[in-house]
Amino acid sequence: MRYLPLTDDDRRAMLARIGAASVDDLFRDVPPAAWTGPDGFDGLPPHATEMAVERQLSALAARNVAAGSVPSFLGAGAYRHHIPAAVDHLIQRGEFLTAYTPYQPEVSQGTLQYLFEFQTQVALITGMEVANASMYDAATGVAEAAAMACRITRRKHVLLSGGVHPHYRAVTESFLRYTDIETECLAPDPLGVEDLMGRVTAQTACVVVQNPDFYGNLADLSALAAECHAEGALLVVAVAEPVSLGLVTPPGAMGADIVVGEGHAIGSPLNFGGPGVGLFATRKKYVRHMPGRLAGETVDEEGRRGWVLTLSTREQHIRREKATSNICTNSGLIALAWTIHMTLLGEAGFTRLARLNHMKAVEMVEALERVPGLKVVPRHFFNEVMVRLPGQNAAGVVDALAERGVLAGVPLSRFYPTYPELADGLLLCATETTDTADIEALVSALTEVLR
Amino acid sequence: MTLDSPTVTGNRGLVIEEPLIFEQGSPDKCGVDLPEPDDRPDRLGGVARSGPIGLPGLSEPEVVRHYTRLSQKNYAIDAGFYPLGSCTMKHNPRLNERMARLPGFADLHPFQPESTVQGALAAMGHLSDWLLGLTGMEAVALSPGAGAHGELCGMQAIRAALDARGADERRVVLVPDSAHGTNPATAALCGFQVRGIPGNDRGRVDVDAFKAALDDRVAAVMLTNPNTCGLFESDILELSTAVHEAGAYFYLDGANFNAIVGRVRIADLGADAMHINLHKTFSTPHGGGGPGAGPTVLSGALAPFAPLPHIVADGAGYRLVEHVEGDMQPFGRMKGFHGQFGVFVRALSYMMSMGVDGLRQASGDAVLNANYVMARLRETLTPSFEGPCMHEALFDDRFLKGTGVSTLDFAKAMIDEGFHPMTMYFPLVVHGAMLMEPTETESKESVDAFCDAVLALADKAKAGDAAFFTGAPRHTPRRRLDETKAARNPVLRWEPPAPAQAAE
Structure with a gap:
């Protein structure tokens, strides 16, 4: 098997050193009733050569119509x-592709620096003060933004516009379904005529809109932002097409408190919809309520500038059931593709x-x-x-x-x-x-x- | 202590100081040639952006050099041994990358007509068949985006099943003290209260305490198996039977499935749900922290509540079910589009390459390598528990007692020796934990080199050379970084330098 370096001689020598009779002997804590022998997996094929796998998968791919x-x-x-050719070339460098979360910053400065640059680019194009190191995608990002708005306002009512992408709406409803937060999804609004302002009350934690909306309507959200703020609510703005931010007034300049974007369109091929990368930006004063990982600047023992993951006291591995989110990873490689494409542009x-x-x-x-x-x-x-x-x-x-x-x-x-x-x-x-x-x-x- | 004399540039051979992109280039440079846009009347309705964004401009060669230099400051599996316990840093086969980039997979829009994406739906169907075949479970939800997201999927399915049977009083979830932090965080998101279960001195769940905690308020138990101490829960059948007799559900955290794949079917352990980290067991790249994928297998009791979308084999083809049909009761939708498709293709490519025999060999070699690490280090370091371990070997810091060297210091010294450190300070149930997971893709020579280095370092620590450790690392692009400063005054983005004050 080409991915397994141990030889039978190695295995024998190692078992002797361990003092075990066989590899199966190392599994002796598994109850016999739960053990399956080598012939117990019906219908699953044996190993195959690289050439054979490539042939089979290429045949599957050929049954699709590439967009x-x-x-x-x-x-x-x-x-x-x-997508410029350099993007895919660079993200396949093994030092990016096969590293994990930068838990040891001294040997992860590459990842940490590009995340810091990514955060800055996201903040700049959304017109916000700070951004995190990414979420899974925009749909989960909107759900997390709604929960974050509830933490900030200590309110429990989320109002989702009918102009928000139906998947973002469905994911947000699902995500909050078993919490004490109430989500109100307005009817689909293809004409962009729903009355959101009239629905914002002193109980509203946030209003979630999308710009341009799911039906393509582009709007100035300044008046809505002002109305939200007058009632003590936050305005969450989703951006499904990040390229729009190169031409359109950014949500931050319209008064948004949290901006969530789908970054997938910059740097990554369509990939049948995933993996994506959720862009997530907010105001500096809300940063400790923000979910997700954050790269921050600091210095090393010799006073040289460097980067670390920071503010981890918000996160699940420290706070456990009191964490801001259960998220553990981000979407590092897709964020890398995004930031390289943005830098080229x-x-x-x-x-x-x-x-x-x-x-x-x-x-x-x-x-x-x-x-x-x-x-x-x-x-x-x-x-x-x-x-x-x-x-x-x-x-x-x-x-x-x-x-x-x-x-x-x-x-x-x-x-x-x-x-x-x-x-x-x-x-x-x-x-x-x-x-x-x-x-x-x-x-x-x-x-x-x-x- | 600085070992080498400083250079005039701050560069050190292959390690070159690299400024931020914001400190390079100029606004009129561009790394992409784009055609001139038409000059038609715009239809923006007056919301055109005004003023510059503030993005830097770099040409393509400058961009390529920037990211190449950054990459050279990263440790990675491709470069060396990465025994980060619980994270399964195994080799990422490049065939998987090539397959994911076939235009027939990579260049597919998620909302193309079904007739134009039959190959993609078939790939998802084949992946489902593999996951169900290996686990013996009833159904699989492919869409969760990562392990923690898969936990959420399983626990929401459990909550939906409880609601469907009107079990409103069941709001407690039992989680062992050794669990990943994501377990309690996930349970809390589903509206459950978390109650801890203590472990015993064998590193397993205390069966009596466990049974005593099971009452009619318990909704579910979340258990990792093999557990985070790297041990198989030998009483698991007794535990799962007790859970079901108490009317609760059994969530298995599949983070460590790689230790038993091809040998133990999850259904035979009595699980109702388990997420599978495709980026661990099935070798898709970790990418510096994602994207992963966390498909979640479900028992017959939970299958009706699986989130949308579903992949359904339908005669000669496949259908993508995006809305409720028949008697399904999905708890909702977890992700935009159809899940981490690019990760699915990579995992499928790996499964087809390995085959069921290769996967069985992989779990065997992973466990063999970990036990070999244990055998070589056990006399010098302090193993936390007795008996054969599974895919990872757990030590604590008793062997460092009185040396003035901490687990962190020890880890930093390993970096200087050219290894990525093991997982530190997790699990929380032992003091100064060192969790080492070599994986099956390391050769005996590689594991031996690692063990030789760890043994030599342990001797050095015991010999009293604490300064060697507390000053490490010294041979890295940066030395120890000030995390307190980073957290106290967070600088989370680059800011343009303030204009210089005019002298008065």
Whole structure:
């Protein structure tokens, strides 16, 4: 077995040194009734060569349609961007890939420094004061943000906008389901017309919104933030498409108290949706209530600058059942990919990438507006819009376009099958990877199917 | 004590001082060439960003050099022995990386039509088959993102099952004192009160105390097996029977499943739920602290409550079930999209490579290596418990008594000798714990070199050379870092330097 270095001679010599008769003898504390012999695992195959495994898995992969192989307009929280070649090369350096949590800072300065840089980049683009070293993803990040807001305000009511990604809503509801926190999920709000301000009370711990929202609507949240603060509540803003922050006023500048983002779209391929990386930023005064790991600056014995994990008295390994969260790990390698991609982009690249995405979306929307029987819903958007196909089932249209070799967005019925009024809704997204020919293919296929 | 004479730059050969990205470059540099955006009227509705963000600009060669230099300041499995107990730092096969990067897996959008992702759903189905085959359990929830997240999955399923049967009075969860901190934190998140169970002098749960604690308020027991002392809970069948007779559920923490995979089926231990750290037992990379994955296997009693989504084999193909169907009663959803798919592909690639025979050999070699470490060190160090250990060997600091050297000092001296230290001060049930997990991917030569170094260090400590230890490490990019300063005045991000004050 190629991954196992011990030889039979080694094993014999080691057993002799230990004073055991066999390897099985070392397992003598296992009750016989719980022991399974080598032939006891029906249906599981024996070991295979690298060549054989590669052949089998390549055959499985070949049964999928890679998003980049056809015109693709899928978004809904997962955005396909071009990733510079250097990113994947660097994250595969073994010193990053095969290290663990930097428990021994003297031999982990590489990880700690990039986490410190990551935290700074996240804080800068969200317009916040501090950020942590990442969460699993945005959905779990929103759930943790809601719990954090309850700790800060000592209130127990969380209000989730109907414009928040349905998975973020579902994960937050599940996460808080067995705590003493009450989550109120407003109905899906494709038009961005719900009255959140009127619902904020002195019992509200936080209001959770998304910008742009799940349906593509872009909004100024300043008035909502002011209303939340007037009632002593916090404003949590989710950002599903981090590239938007290169062009849009950041949530921090609109008055957000906690910002949660899905970082996956920067630095990582789609990967069928995971692993992601949750960006999590807040105000400095709330940092001790924040979940997740934190890299902090300090000095070593010789006075040289260095980094350590810090404020761990919030965490489960110290606080156990009183911890701010049960989270143990972060999403280190995906955070590394994110920070390398961001560093390659820099100020000029990040803002240009954002503008490029918006212009591609404007180009797509201008083309869609000429398709009969289709209505674009958001007036203001970044790179994604909901469209309505009156009288049509959007899921059926998507299937029909898939047969024509176009991945034509995400039907809303996939998330809200029990809302017939959303059955004609479709989310369409354009990024820098979308070209004019793709848009023409979409428009002509849609025109044909809707005719 | 500084061993070498200082250089004029502060660099030391291959270890080069590297400033932050914010201290490099200039705003007009860029490492990516992007086309010029069209000049169409924007549709932002007046919420365009104003003013610069403050990000630095670097060209590609500068970026590559920055991260290469940072990488050179990290210890990693690829570079050497990493016996970090409880974390299972085994070799990460590169075939798994290649497979995860196949465009047919990596370039898949989570919401593509089902007909275009049959291979991906099949991969998830195959992974489920492996996990169920190895554990003998009824169902598996793939979506939890890490071990602690898998614990949450299992405990929420237990809470849902209790609610379904109206057992509102059951709100206590028993957790051994030796448990990982995530166990009590998870139980608290599910609305349970945590009650500790003491261990005995054999490093196992005290069966009498355990049974005495089981009453009709107990919802569940969370037990790690093999436990955090590296020992198999030899009374486990008696314990699980008692849990079930008391009307409670049995959560098994699968952090140490790698010690028994291919030899013990979890269902045969009486477990109702167990998370499986794919990044430990099934070799996916730890990546500096994630991403992992914590699929959770469930018994028949808990299977109806498994969170969404589910993967269902349906005739010739697979379906992804994202909403409630039939009589399923999922407690909800744990993660966005469909879980850590990229990690699933890597783990599947590993399982297919190892096969059931290779996995059995791996757990055998892991236990053999740990017992060999124990055999070589037991006369000089102080083992905490008797008997064969499983995949990790636990020592405490009695052998350092009177030397002026602590477990921490000892660990720092190991760093200078070229090893990553063992886990320190965990589990909490022994004093100054040193938990060593060599894993099955270390050769005998490698384990011997480690043991030789530890024995020599122990002799040096006992000989009274405390300063050698308290001043360590000396050969690292940084020496001991001031953690108190970091916590007292947290600096969690770079700030631009304040403008210089004009002289008056």
